[in-house]
Amino acid sequence: MPHAKGKITARELLDLQSHLMLESNLVGQFNHFARECTDPQLRQMCESFARSRMDSFQRLAQHTNISPIQ
Amino acid sequence: MHGDQVTDKNLCLALINQLKWDAVCLTSKILECDDDRLRQDYINILNRTFAEQKQAFDFAKQHGWYQPMLAEQTMIGQVQSDTQKMVNEIQQSMMTMHQQAQYQAMPQQQNLNMGQGMGAFQHYAMPAMGHQQQIYGGSPQQYYR
Known part of the structure; x- marks a missing residue:
């Protein structure tokens, strides 16, 4: 559930913004790792982690009242 | 590669x-x-x-x-020794706290003993019948007779 407008603290908002950036970077990095690695098991793991980070990003993005990415 | x-x-x-x-x-x-x-x-x-x-x-x-690098036996021994020191310090600290608590409780006990001469306070502090025996002497049965 997203926050009601104006109910989030300044600290929470700054933290949220920085963590969204971090999760977003992880999605890109893990996808990159999946493309670069040669071991199929490792590739599968990187892809799975990238999806998981994307899910985390969307979950946290709800707290900014932004609709999830399709 | x-x-x-x-x-x-x-x-x-x-x-x-x-x-x-x-x-x-x-x-x-x-x-x-x-x-x-x-x-x-x-x-x-x-x-x-x-x-x-x-x-x-x-x-x-x-x-x-x-x-991960395994810890060497000498390092384990050092940590065990340091941990034992900490345990001793904690025990010493707990003992000091316990003694302080006992010391703080002592004046109250002394006041209660002093209050035995004052019948009015005696009932609040020590409702047991045995103390009436000390004040008035003899058994309660003797006093109320």
């Missing part, structure tokens, strides 16, 4: 380090969070991060890419 080519090992270790850093960042955010729902979302993501980091660590360990 070329020397400068990115190896699976490097990628896996980078994966582990990124997940470790994510866990650190999530922890600091949880500690600063006021909103319960946001906090719970961070906690859920942190738990997932722990599981993923463990999965990546196990994979690296299986392939011999990540081998």
